[in-house]
Amino acid sequence: MHRPTRVTAALSAVVLAAGACSASNGATAPSAVPAATERSGAAAAGAPGAAGIGDPDFPTDGNGGYDVAHYGLKLRYDPPTRDLAGTASVKAAATQALTRFDLDLHGFTVRKVTVDGAAATFARDGDELVVTPPTVIAKGASFTVAVDYAGKPDPVRNSSNLGTYGFIPTKDGAFVTSEPNGAKTWFPCNDHPADKATFDFDVTVPAGLTVVANGEMTKPPATAGGRSTFMWRESHPMTTYLATITLGKFQVRTGKTAGGIPVYVATDPAYARQLASLYTTSAKVTDHWSTVFGPYPFSSTGGVIDDFSAGYALENQTKPMYGGFAPDQSIIAHELAHQWFGDSVSITRWKDLWLNEGFATYAEWMWAEHTGGATADQTFEGYNGADRSEIWQYPPGEARRDDLFHNSVYTRGAMTLHVLRRRIGDDKFFELLRTWTRTHAHSNATTPQFIALAQQIGGKPVKDLFDAWLYSPTRPTIVR
Numbered sequence: 001m002h003r004p005t006r007v008t009a010a011l012s013a014v015v016l017a018a019g020a021c022s023a024s025n026g027a028t029a030p031s032a033v034p035a036a037t038e039r040s041g042a043a044a045a046g047a048p049g050a051a052g053i054g055d056p057d058f059p060t061d062g063n064g065g066y067d068v069a070h071y072g073l074k075l076r077y078d079p080p081t082r083d084l085a086g087t088a089s090v091k092a093a094a095t096q097a098l099t100r101f102d103l104d105l106h107g108f109t110v111r112k113v114t115v116d117g118a119a120a121t122f123a124r125d126g127d128e129l130v131v132t133p134p135t136v137i138a139k140g141a142s143f144t145v146a147v148d149y150a151g152k153p154d155p156v157r158n159s160s161n162l163g164t165y166g167f168i169p170t171k172d173g174a175f176v177t178s179e180p181n182g183a184k185t186w187f188p189c190n191d192h193p194a195d196k197a198t199f200d201f202d203v204t205v206p207a208g209l210t211v212v213a214n215g216e217m218t219k220p221p222a223t224a225g226g227r228s229t230f231m232w233r234e235s236h237p238m239t240t241y242l243a244t245i246t247l248g249k250f251q252v253r254t255g256k257t258a259g260g261i262p263v264y265v266a267t268d269p270a271y272a273r274q275l276a277s278l279y280t281t282s283a284k285v286t287d288h289w290s291t292v293f294g295p296y297p298f299s300s301t302g303g304v305i306d307d308f309s310a311g312y313a314l315e316n317q318t319k320p321m322y323g324g325f326a327p328d329q330s331i332i333a334h335e336l337a338h339q340w341f342g343d344s345v346s347i348t349r350w351k352d353l354w355l356n357e358g359f360a361t362y363a364e365w366m367w368a369e370h371t372g373g374a375t376a377d378q379t380f381e382g383y384n385g386a387d388r389s390e391i392w393q394y395p396p397g398e399a400r401r402d403d404l405f406h407n408s409v410y411t412r413g414a415m416t417l418h419v420l421r422r423r424i425g426d427d428k429f430f431e432l433l434r435t436w437t438r439t440h441a442h443s444n445a446t447t448p449q450f451i452a453l454a455q456q457i458g459g460k461p462v463k464d465l466f467d468a469w470l471y472s473p474t475r476p477t478i479v480r
Contacts, residue, residue, distance in 0.1 A: 001162075001179055001312055001313065001314050001315065001357070001405060002312060002313040002327075002331050002334045002335060002360075045097060045099075045136050046096070046097030046098055046099040046136040046137070046138075047096065047097065047098075047099060048065070048098070048099055048100040048101070049063055049064045049065020049066060049096065049098055049100065049101035049102060050063065050064030050065060050102075051063060051064075051102050051125075051128055052064065053190065053192040053194055053195065054194075055192060055194070055349045055350060056349075057349070057350050057351055057399075057400075057401045058180070058181065058192065058350055058401060060126075060127070060128075061104070061180075061181050061191055061192045062104070062190050062191055062192025062194060062195060063101060063102040063103065063104065063128075063190050064095075064096075065094065065095055065096050065098050065101050066092040066093060066094050066095055066098065066101055066143075066190070067092060067093050067095055067195060068090055068091070068092045068189070068190050068195050068196075068197040069091045069092060069093060069142075069197055069198070070090075070091040070197050070198045070199070070200070071088065071089070071090055071091075071187070071189065071197055071198075071199045071200070071243075072088070072089040072090075072091075072199075072200045072202075073086065073087075073088050073089075073187055073199070073200065073201050073202065073203070073245075074086045074087050074088075074089075074202040075187075075201075075202070075203045075204070075245065076203070076204045076205075077173075077174065077203065077204075077205055077245075077247065078205075078206065079169070079170075079171075079172060079173050079174070079205075079206065079209070079247075079248075081152075082152045082153070082169045083150065083151070083152060084108075084150070084151065084152070084153050084167070084186065085149070085150035085151075086148075086149070086150075087146055087147065087148050087149075088146070088147045088149070088187045088188050088189075089144055089145070089146045089147075090103070090144065090145050090146075090147075090188070090189070090190075091142065091143075091144045092142070092143060092144075092145070092190075093140065093141065093142050093143075094137045094138065094139055094140060094141050094142075094143065095139065096139050097136055097137065097138055097139045098133070098136065098137040099132070099133075099136050100130060100131065100132045100133075101130075101131055101133075101137075102125075102128045102129065102130055102131070103128075103129040103131065103145070103147065103188040103189060103190065104127055104128065104129070104181075104183070104184035104188065104189055104190065104191035105127065105128075105129040105147075105149070105184050105187075105188040105189075106127045106154060106166075106184045106185045107151055107152070107153065107154045107185065108149040108150060108151035108153075109149060109150055109151050110122060110124070110129060110147060110148070110149045111148045111149060111150065112146075112147075112148040113129075113131055113145065113146070113147050113148070114145070114146045115131065115133040115134065115137075115143055115144070115145050116133075116143050116144055117144075117146075118133070118134045119134070120132060120133050120134060120145070127184055129147065129188055131145060133145075147188045149188070153166070153167035153168075153169065153174075153185050153186050154166075154185060155167055155168045155182060155185050156181075156182050156185065160402055160403060160404075161403065161404060161405035161406075162179075162311075162312060162405065163310070163311055163312075164310070165177055165178060165179065165182045165310075166178050166182030166183070166184075166185030166186065167182070167185045167186035168308060168310075170248060170306065170307070170308045171307075172209065172248040172249050173205070173209055173246070173247035173248030173249070174245070174246060174247050174248070175246055175306045175308040175310060175321065175323060176243075176244040176245050176246045176247075176321075177244065177246075177310065177312075177314040177316065177321050177323065178240065178241040178242075178243065178244075179241040179242075179314055180241055180350060180404060181241065182241065183240035183241055183243055184240075186245075187243075189240045190240065191240050191241070192239075192240070193239040193240075193241065193346045193347055193348070193350075193444070194346075194347075194348050194349070194444055195239075195240075196237035196238055196239050196346060196442070196443070196444070197237060197238065197240075198233075198234060198235055198236065198237060198238070199213075199214060199215070199232075199233070199234040199238060199243055200218075200231075200232075200233050201213040201214075201230070201231065201232040201233070201234075201245055202229065202230075202231050203229065203230050203231075203232075203245050203247070204227050204228065204229045204230075205227065205228060205230070205247055206226065206227060206228070207223050207226050207227055207228045208228075208249070209228065209247055209248055209249060210230070210247065210248065210249070210250040210252065210266065211228075211230035211232070211245055211246075211247040212244070212245075212246045212247065212250065212264075212266050212304050212319060213230070213232035213234075213243075213244060213245050213246075213319075214232065214234035214238060214242065214243060214244060214316060214317045214318050214319060215232050215233045215234030215235060215236075215298075215299065215300070215317075215318055216232065216233060216262070216264075216299060216300050216318075217230065217231060217232055218231045218232065218233050219231055234317060234318065235299065236297070236298055236299070236317070236344075236442055237442045237443070238317045238343070239317075239343075239346050242314075242315070242316050242317040242343060243316075243317075244316045244319065244321060246304055246306060246316075246321060248268060248306065248307075249268065249269055250266040250267060250268060250269075250304070251266065251267050251268075251269060251272055251275055252264070252265070252266045253265050253266075253275055253276070253279045255279070255283070256283075257283035257284070257286055257287045257301065258283065258284075258287055259286075259287040259290060259296075261283075261286055261287070261290075261296055261300065261301050262299065262300040262301070263279060263282060263283050263286075263300065263301055263302050264300055264301075264302040264318075264319065265278045265279045265282060265302045265303050265304070266302075266303075266304045266305075267304070267305040268305060268306050268307035269307075270307040271305040271307065271326060274305055274326045277326075278303050278305060278327070278332075281329055281332050282301060282302055282303050282332055282336065283301070285329070285332055285333050285336045285367070286301040286336055286339075288367075288370065289333075289336060289337055289339075289340065289363070292366070292430065292433070293337070293340045293341075293433055293434060293437050294340070294433075294434040294437045294438055296339070297339060297340060297343070297344035297437070297441055297442065298317065298318050298339060298343075298344070299318070300318050301318060301336065301339070302318060302319045302320075303319060303320045303321075303322065303327075303332065303335070303336075304316075304319055304320070304321050304322065305322045305325075305326065305327070306321065306322070306323060306324065307324060308323050308324050309323065309324035309325075310323025310324055311323065311324070313327060313331055313334075313335050314335075315335045315336075315338030315339065315342055315343060315360070317339070317343045318339070320332070320335035320336065320338070322335075329367065329371065330364045330367060330368065331364075333363055333364055333367035334360045334361065334363060334364045335360070337359065337360040337363030337364075338356060338360045340359075340437045341355065341356055341359035341360055341363075341437070342355075342356035342357075342359075342360065344437065344440075344441050344442055345436065345437055345440040345441065345443070345444075345445050346443070346444050346445075347444065347445070347446070348444040348445065348446050349446065350399060350401070350404065351397070351398050351399045351400075352397075352399070352446055352447045353399040353404060353405075353409050354396040354397060354399065354409050354412075354413035354416070354447070354470065355445065355446075355447060355450060357405070357409045357410045357413055358396060358409065358410065358412075358413020358414050358416060358417060359413070359414075359417065360410075361410040361411060361413060361414035362376070362413075362414035362417045362418065364414075365379045365380070365414060365418075376418055376421075377418070380414075380415055380418045380419075383411055383415060384415065384479065387475070389475075390406075390407060390408070391406075391407055391408035391411055391412040392412075392473075392474060392475040393473055393474075394406050394407075394408035394409075394412070394473070395408070395412075395470060395471045395472060395473055396408045396409045396410075396412045396413040396416070396469075396470055397447055397466070397469075397470025397471045398470075398471065412469065413470075415469065416465075416466070416469040416470055419465055419469060419476075419478065419479060419480060420454060420458070420462065420465060422479070422480035423458065423460055423462065423465060423480055424454070424457070424458030424459070424460055424462075428457055428458050428459070429458075431457055432453060432454055432457045432458065435453060435457060436450065436453060439453070447466075447470070451463070451466050454466075464478060465478055
């Protein structure tokens with residue numbers, strides 16, 4: 001994620017069958033089977049899945065007891081009424097014998113839930129959709145839960161760093177950016193980056209509008225009866241917060257980078273003059289980072305500029321979203337670096353967010369040097385010379401829930417990488433980055449794993465460096 005104030009903040013999925021959403025006030029339609037068991041209940045065989053995935057800083061985010069493989073979202077959205085409806089099919093595998101499990105869902109009226117085609121009981125508990133299957137799901141078994149729901153999406157508002165995020169209705173459609181936990185504002189899910197899955201999107205909107213989602217279109221849009229349906233597929237695992245179905249009136253340009261990677265960019269008519277530069281810069285940056293960080297991890301690249309003043313950009317997988325501004329090369333470089341750092345290699349817990357934002361911010365510094373601007377060393381010295389900077393009181397290795405996207409996570413995170421580069425040298429540093437992106441491609445990783453790999457590849461002690469730069473609430477004195 002990146003905030004165009006120059007304080008960079010990067011916002012940078014498993015198998016679902018048919019899916020659709022529609023939201024109201026979290027109402028639950030009458031279930032066709034007896035009411036779900038009490039949340040405190042237990043069963044002789046199996047037990048309820050936890051109502052959180054186990055991240056201590058976000059204890060209610062995500063859910064336990066299963067691992068999602070794929071989301072299938074079959075949705076219909078009407079911008080004038082702001083009604084979203086459809087079916088979300090979630091294919092998962094049980095990590096324990098399950099008598100009950102939760103999905104994250106904010107708002108909406110849930111009309112029906114099935115598990116492997118059989119009617120399931122369900123109840124609402126805040127942002128938890130509690131599902132009780134008709135029989136216990138055995139540990140290791142695959143199952144598909146389908147949720148039929150409808151209503152008016154209610155995005156997260158007035159967050160400490162980001163303002164509004166999630167499914168955000170706009171005058172002609174919707175701007176959909178969900179970091180850190182806004183995916184539940186538009187589809188039922190395991191809403192935490194530790195559970196990645198593949199996605200299929202089948203979205204119907206009024207004719208004349210365009211739906212832009214992750215991955216690639218599986219077939220050309222089909223229009224009938226005044227409505228158009230767009231079908232997209234992201235075949236690489238993706239965190240829920242990176243999923244998007246941003247929609248509205250867009251001008252689109254497609255093609256390939258010089259290196260042969262397909263490109264899809266779109267701009268709201270208000271930013272029509274930026275279409276060519278967004279295309280050219282996105283293609284150029286993607287190819288360059290492929291030589292620095294290793295092969296591009298996805299099947300296409302691109303970006304979208306919408307006419308919604310979000311105040312930030314988000315690295316939605318394959319298609320970064322720029323909310324209400326024309327991004328410069330630095331911001332595009334930041335968001336596309338996230339395709340490696342954050343999108344392909346995703347964090348396991350939110351306190352490690354510097355692994356996303358610090359790396360993408362350092363990529364900005366490297367892009368500036370690559371294009372004839374300040375060197376990374378000059379940029380580092382500029383920040384390090386600020387005696388009273390706020391970043392010295394906030395250790396970036398322990399991102400805080402109430403201030404997750406603090407400038408320190410970006411800037412001091414990037415400074416950590418530069419000090420590491422100074423210590424182990426350029427050859428080892430870039431070998432480290434390429435090994436990191438290759439070893440953890442399309443999966444999750446943690447800060448201790450990165451530190452261990454830096455020690456292994458660099459061949460020099462690094463604990464003192466990381467202790468000072470990631471975990472000390474004071475200005476580090478170690479600069480190499």
